[in-house]
Amino acid sequence: MTLADIAKKLNLRVLCCTDRLDRVVSGGYVGDLLSDVIANSRAGDIWITRQSHRNIVAVASLKEHAAVILALGKEPDDETLEKATDEGVPLIVTNLSGFEVAGRIYELLTRS
Amino acid sequence: MKLGDVIEILEAKLLAGNERHRSLDVKTAFSADLMSDVLAFAKAGSLILTGLTTSQVVRTASILDAAAIIIVRGKIPAEETLKLAEELGIPLISTRYILFETSGRLYANGIVGCVEKIGGTANGAS
Amino acid sequence: MNRSYEKTFSVEGGNFDNAGMASIEIKKILKDLQISDDVVRKAAIAVYESELNIISYARNGHITLYVTDDAVNVDVRDEGPGIEDIELAMKPGYSTATEQIRQMGFGAGMGLYNIKTCSDRFEISSTVGEGTHLSIKINRNGQ
Numbered sequence: 001m002t003l004a005d006i007a008k009k010l011n012l013r014v015l016c017c018t019d020r021l022d023r024v025v026s027g028g029y030v031g032d033l034l035s036d037v038i039a040n041s042r043a044g045d046i047w048i049t050r051q052s053h054r055n056i057v058a059v060a061s062l063k064e065h066a067a068v069i070l071a072l073g074k075e076p077d078d079e080t081l082e083k084a085t086d087e088g089v090p091l092i093v094t095n096l097s098g099f100e101v102a103g104r105i106y107e108l109l110t111r112s
Numbered sequence: 113m114k115l116g117d118v119i120e121i122l123e124a125k126l127l128a129g130n131e132r133h134r135s136l137d138v139k140t141a142f143s144a145d146l147m148s149d150v151l152a153f154a155k156a157g158s159l160i161l162t163g164l165t166t167s168q169v170v171r172t173a174s175i176l177d178a179a180a181i182i183i184v185r186g187k188i189p190a191e192e193t194l195k196l197a198e199e200l201g202i203p204l205i206s207t208r209y210i211l212f213e214t215s216g217r218l219y220a221n222g223i224v225g226c227v228e229k230i231g232g233t234a235n236g237a238s
Numbered sequence: 239m240n241r242s243y244e245k246t247f248s249v250e251g252g253n254f255d256n257a258g259m260a261s262i263e264i265k266k267i268l269k270d271l272q273i274s275d276d277v278v279r280k281a282a283i284a285v286y287e288s289e290l291n292i293i294s295y296a297r298n299g300h301i302t303l304y305v306t307d308d309a310v311n312v313d314v315r316d317e318g319p320g321i322e323d324i325e326l327a328m329k330p331g332y333s334t335a336t337e338q339i340r341q342m343g344f345g346a347g348m349g350l351y352n353i354k355t356c357s358d359r360f361e362i363s364s365t366v367g368e369g370t371h372l373s374i375k376i377n378r379n380g381q
Binding site for chain 2 (some may be wrong): 249254255257259262265287342346348349351352356
Binding site (some may be wrong): 039100102104 | 122141142143144145146149161163164186208210211212213215216217218219220223224225227
């Protein structure tokens with residue numbers, strides 16, 4: 001399942017790096033504590049969070065996440081968006097809650 | 113779904129609470145590590161899914177009248193947190209799954225988000 | 239207005255171990271007064287956020303609960319740094335929380351906004367270098 005498939009099926013708003021939507025999503029991670037995400041998430045995960053600070057870009061880049069989804073309509077700071085564009089980390093916004101978006105992506109991933 | 117089914121689906125352990133809690137009806141859930149978000153968005157009767165194990169999680173759940181707390185990644189809270197959960201009557205469950213998998217398994221079994229989308233859904237505005 | 243119940247709680251700044259204890263006691267009092275669940279919950283959330291604000295930012299503070307025939311009122315006064323820009327502090331997501339507060343899962347900048355959302359009437363005033371005062375009212379019947 002690619003990022004493009006997920007974004008289309010769940011009607012997600014991709015804010016940057018639309019040229020990278022061919023990335024394959026291998027799993028998901030939900031977390032708001034950066035230390036936990038650094039320790040426990042895996043490469044290829046789509047990371048779902050409510051943090052919007054620019055540090056999320058460094059974490060996603062370091063861990064080679066497929067993308068970062070900001071839940072419940074959280075808008076990133078300007079400098080976060082700028083950094084994500086520079087680093088090639090797709091930033092996605094959804095109005096869905098973390099539970100809902102995780103549930104829907106889980107269903108897409110387990111069915112494919 | 114009964115809380116007992118939730119425990120089974122998540123291959124989890126009931127760390128605080130009693131057998132009576134297993135028959136509790138649950139329909140909704142909220143996943144977060146930020147208690148501020150739990151306070152702003154979670155609803156009464158919901159499951160709170162989190163990676164935090166502090167006593168603040170228990171107090172937050174109590175304030176909100178949450179159905180139960182599900183702690184992910186196999187974390188076990190400190191003795192005083194468990195004691196507080198018993199005192200306040202909040203069932204506390206521990207699963208080895210990560211928050212994504214925990215959310216996904218419950219969603220796949222029919223649990224829905226206690227807030228699906230934002231827009232006038234914060235507490236008190238409903 | 240007839241005050242059928244009044245009680246004041248002291249909250250010590252920096253004492254995270256007991257954060258939420260005043261809120262849980264207030265919740266219990268309101269339940270014992272047979273106030274409806276919805277009103278109790280809103281009041282409990284508003285008090286909890288207020289209590290956390292005192293603990294996170296102020297030296298100390300007092301939370302006074304008074305219940306009248308038609309409303310649950312909460313008065314919060316703290317001695318602390320005060321808030322320079324109230325409009326900015328009210329904005330969801332704006333926070334000056336330390337890393338310690340964030341590691342506990344708080345400080346996401348939802349506090350004052352959440353208190354306002356739970357209230358039917360909310361007033362805030364603050365003097366930099368002295369402290370902050372919140373006045374919260376939640377109607378007992380009708381929204």
